[in-house]
Amino acid sequence: MAVQAVVFMQNMPGRLARMTGALAGAGVNIRATAISSSEGFGVAKFLVDKPEIAAAALKDAGFPVALKNVVAVKMDDTVGGLDRILPLLQSRNINVEDAYGFILERGKEAVFVFEVDQPEDLGEFLSRNGCSVMSESDLYGL
Amino acid sequence: MFWDKEKETMPREGLEALQSARLRDVVRRAAKSPFYKKKFAEAGVDPETVRGLEDLRKLPFTVKQDLRDWFPYGLVAVDMKDVVRLHASSGTTGKSTAVFYSRADIDNWADMVARCMAMTGANNSDVFQNMTGYGMFTGGLGMHFGAERLGMLTIPMGAGNTKWQMANMKMYGSTVIHITPSYALHLCEEFAAEGIDPKRDLKIRIALVGAEPYSEGTRRKLEGFLGASVFNSYGLSEMNGPGVAFECVEKNGMHLWEDHYILEIVDPKTLEPVAEGERGEIVMTTLTREAMPIIRYRVRDLTSILPGDCPCGRTHRRIDRITGRSDDMLIIKGVNVFPSQIEDALMTMTEVGGGWQIELTRVEGADHIVVNVEVADSFFRGDIKELNRLRKTIQGAIKDETLVTPEVRLVEPNTLPRSVGKAVRVIDKRQI
Numbered sequence: 001m002a003v004q005a006v007v008f009m010q011n012m013p014g015r016l017a018r019m020t021g022a023l024a025g026a027g028v029n030i031r032a033t034a035i036s037s038s039e040g041f042g043v044a045k046f047l048v049d050k051p052e053i054a055a056a057a058l059k060d061a062g063f064p065v066a067l068k069n070v071v072a073v074k075m076d077d078t079v080g081g082l083d084r085i086l087p088l089l090q091s092r093n094i095n096v097e098d099a100y101g102f103i104l105e106r107g108k109e110a111v112f113v114f115e116v117d118q119p120e121d122l123g124e125f126l127s128r129n130g131c132s133v134m135s136e137s138d139l140y141g142l
Numbered sequence: 143m144f145w146d147k148e149k150e151t152m153p154r155e156g157l158e159a160l161q162s163a164r165l166r167d168v169v170r171r172a173a174k175s176p177f178y179k180k181k182f183a184e185a186g187v188d189p190e191t192v193r194g195l196e197d198l199r200k201l202p203f204t205v206k207q208d209l210r211d212w213f214p215y216g217l218v219a220v221d222m223k224d225v226v227r228l229h230a231s232s233g234t235t236g237k238s239t240a241v242f243y244s245r246a247d248i249d250n251w252a253d254m255v256a257r258c259m260a261m262t263g264a265n266n267s268d269v270f271q272n273m274t275g276y277g278m279f280t281g282g283l284g285m286h287f288g289a290e291r292l293g294m295l296t297i298p299m300g301a302g303n304t305k306w307q308m309a310n311m312k313m314y315g316s317t318v319i320h321i322t323p324s325y326a327l328h329l330c331e332e333f334a335a336e337g338i339d340p341k342r343d344l345k346i347r348i349a350l351v352g353a354e355p356y357s358e359g360t361r362r363k364l365e366g367f368l369g370a371s372v373f374n375s376y377g378l379s380e381m382n383g384p385g386v387a388f389e390c391v392e393k394n395g396m397h398l399w400e401d402h403y404i405l406e407i408v409d410p411k412t413l414e415p416v417a418e419g420e421r422g423e424i425v426m427t428t429l430t431r432e433a434m435p436i437i438r439y440r441v442r443d444l445t446s447i448l449p450g451d452c453p454c455g456r457t458h459r460r461i462d463r464i465t466g467r468s469d470d471m472l473i474i475k476g477v478n479v480f481p482s483q484i485e486d487a488l489m490t491m492t493e494v495g496g497g498w499q500i501e502l503t504r505v506e507g508a509d510h511i512v513v514n515v516e517v518a519d520s521f522f523r524g525d526i527k528e529l530n531r532l533r534k535t536i537q538g539a540i541k542d543e544t545l546v547t548p549e550v551r552l553v554e555p556n557t558l559p560r561s562v563g564k565a566v567r568v569i570d571k572r573q574i
Binding site for chain 2: 006009010036038039040041043059062063064065066067068097
């Protein structure tokens with residue numbers, strides 16, 4: 001299953017720059033990133049080409065890092081693209097813990113990345129239902 | 143105004159003779175407790191040979207750790223059927239201390255508090271609004287019993303509930319209040335916000351302010367705003383609670399009731415007495431306490447004895463404002479907190495990485511405590527909800543241990559300062 005690097009940080013200036021510096025130094029290419037913050041701290045998520053190397057580099061830079069399973073779905077960058085996927089999750093009572101999307105080619109292709117509460121067989125389920133679920137190599141090789 | 147003029151103005155010679163007689167007695171009574179039986183034996187002191195003040199310095203010191211080690215009943219020197227009340231500090235993991243009172247102890251305590259109140263000019267025509275916490279802390283009930291003893295109409299409000307406090311002040315025409323300095327400052331802001339001018343709209347004439355250290359500047363500010371005379375108070379639960387020492391109308395030091403306590407000021411390092419007027423650590427011996435006598439207790443507050451006689455006529459010596467501690471105890475919102483209690487609470491949690499730090503500030507006149515806690519690498523599994531649960535758990539654990547609710551901030555591992563040996567655990571930015 002595909003993973004992304006999730007990093008704990010204090011909510012203060014310079015923390016993200018330290019992370020991107022560590023990733024650049026380790027030759028890691030960032031595909032997408034998302035940040036959420038809570039009371040005084042934040043969590044940064046990096047979808048990268050080399051997750052294990054990214055995690056090691058971020059740990060070396062002093063951050064607590066976890067690799068978290070994600071499901072990435074390729075979809076049309078058109079009206080209703082995302083609306084073909086989310087009802088499927090609803091039908092299985094799956095809760096989206098976190099998600100973000102990015103466009104691969106404007107008007108053509110986009111990727112939606114989910115963290116869900118029960119990820120184990122979600123990829124297979126979505127594939128069966130006509131979604132284009134990305135393999136690890138697809139995702140890391142973008 | 144005197145409550146017990148004979149005792150309060152007793153010539154020093156008579157007062158010291160009374161202390162001698164009472165010391166002889168209290169040492170013999172204390173020896174009935176398991177703790178002092180052992181303590182005296184270890185120190186080679188035979189209680190029967192103690193003659194009076196001249197033998198005081200042969201007696202061993204008692205420290206807070208003794209009270210913890212012998213918690214709960216190890217210092218009780220009377221039959222349990224003669225014990226009628228306890229007050230206790232917070233703490234759930236071996237840091238608790240409890241103090242026990244017989245009927246006579248409660249009676250003596252009320253008497254001392256009545257003396258303190260009368261000394262400020264309060265009398266039985268006053269309406270007394272008690273605005274500090276009731277319950278396990280000594281502040282609320284201690285002042286309550288003293289106020290009733292003096293004959294004031296006593297309103298047992300407790301702390302908080304500011305709008306109701308203000309309403310009561312208006313409805314009942316409260317003339318004397320008992321309050322912590324931080325709450326008093328907050329109250330002033332609330333008055334201003336509600337458009338109440340205490341000088342015009344209320345009848346407060348005396349404010350008894352204590353349980354936390356505060357400066358002359360704070361006193362002047364409170365007096366200016368409330369239009370009331372502010373008196374500084376001193377006490378600690380090990381010595382009953384409030385009412386141990388209090389300011390008279392001269393407001394130059396606090397008279398400590400030497401017919402009930404022996405007062406010593408010692409050098410915290412050598413434990414030898416300092417010269418009169420020099421600063422040192424307070425050491426106190428209870429002279430009249432029955433249920434739990436305490437001999438030569440190292441209070442750890444730093445102060446000095448003011449030299450000379452007080453124009454008010456009282457012969458009991460005056461201690462200066464407390465200027466600090468000779469240990470690391472913090473007073474937060476009037477509650478005694480040791481950094482080690484916070485450490486204990488944190489170290490029961492595997493998620494915590496080792497580094498932690500306390501930051502104390504004052505926000506709107508009230509103490510604010512922030513505990514910064516490093517998150518262990520191994521704990522982080524990438525879930526923000528889990529982190530917020532951890533914050534709540536830490537907050538709850540610290541509250542259970544200290545009764546103070548902190549703001550908990552999670553920080554990255556190895557970011558809090560560590561000095562070689564002893565880490566810098568407390569940053570106190572409060573202006574007193």
